[in-house]
Amino acid sequence: MTEISEFIEWLPKAELHLHLEGTVLPATLVELSARHDAVPLTLAEAEALYRFTDFTGFMLAFKAVSARLTEPEDYELAAWRMAQRLVEQGVVHAEVFVSVGVIYHWHSVLSGFGPVFVAIERARERAAKELGLSIYWIFDAVRHFPVEEAAQVFREAAELRKNHPSVVGIGLGGDERRCGSLPFKELYAEAAQAGLRLTNHAGETTGPEAIWEALGIGTERIGHGLSVLEDPKLVQELKDRQIAIEMNPTSNVRTGVCGSFGAHPLRRAMEAGLMVTLNSDDPAFFRSDVANEYLLAHRELGLGREELRELAANSIRASFLPEEEKQHWLSHIAKS
Secondary structure, X not given: OOHHHHHHHHOOEEEEEEEHXXXXXXXXXXXXXXXXXXXXXXXXXXXXXXXXXXXXXXXXXXXXXXXXXXXXXXXXXXXXXXXXXXXXXXXXXXXEEEOHHHHHHHOOOOOOOXXXXXXXXXXXXXXXXXXXXXXXXXXXXXXXXXXHHHHHHHHHHHHHHOOOOOEEEEEEEOOOOOOOOXXXXXXXXXXXXXXOEEEEEEOOOOOHHHHHHHHHOOOOEEEEXXXXXXXXHHHHHHHHHOXXXXXXXXXXXXXXXXXXXXXXXXXXXXXXXXXXXXXXXXXXXXXXXXXXXXXXXXXXXXXXXXXXXXXXXXXXXXXXXXXXXXXXXXXXXXXX
């Protein structure tokens, strides 16, 4: 291991843009397939599912994996293995998207989301006890599904939050090219009143107007924000309001919305004074976890230790952790 790799692994950091389903590695998918498929996938077939060249291909691959998460125990397995890998990378806190919208839309076999939530909570509690990792859940709806389905997702989050503070927020993923944020404005206001934090995928496959629209419905944290630098007024707005952007360079390269890691606007966004965080999105699909994203930012964008510390500090500041816990980790980062 190189000296910079050791530094990155040791650096306390939060992962703020991570999809639970996107952490399922091909080997685990084979295991799930053996549980549920009449003709189980081979490892070669599972690995082939993860090969895609554009955003549409990624969505199809994500669907193929989600389709084999059909029992609460499947989700518990995925959540526990995710936690193990996060700790190995020096992650101390994660705010993880769970595609509740997908579960409701595709998995009528499940008796609601309740049994799945109980299962992932078991994994979360085990991770806290055995690994020292804190995890919050963000319930993700799918923007290109009917608005009524998003309402079900967000209201489920509000109801569970009453007794489970680990349910911290809501998100809106899916295909931006098919649906923006405005149809969900009332639902976001309702979620905010219930004490939920508001995240939103915006500006990944669309222009800065999509980020403006996300801000217009109350979004507190922007997922991807790839097109942010195209609009100087938007940059100033985000700086003034200290709204963080959860950037995911390798994800953007693998889905074809960015030509290369070196061409990614991550460094330029930092230089413009934006609060940027670095994340992995769907590490199993994109073959790059968050520690590797830091390493690539060093190698491909020339970020030094101070800039990597800045990214780690931003990940803590932009998290939904209590202020006391933020200060604890920020002090550790400053000493690194």
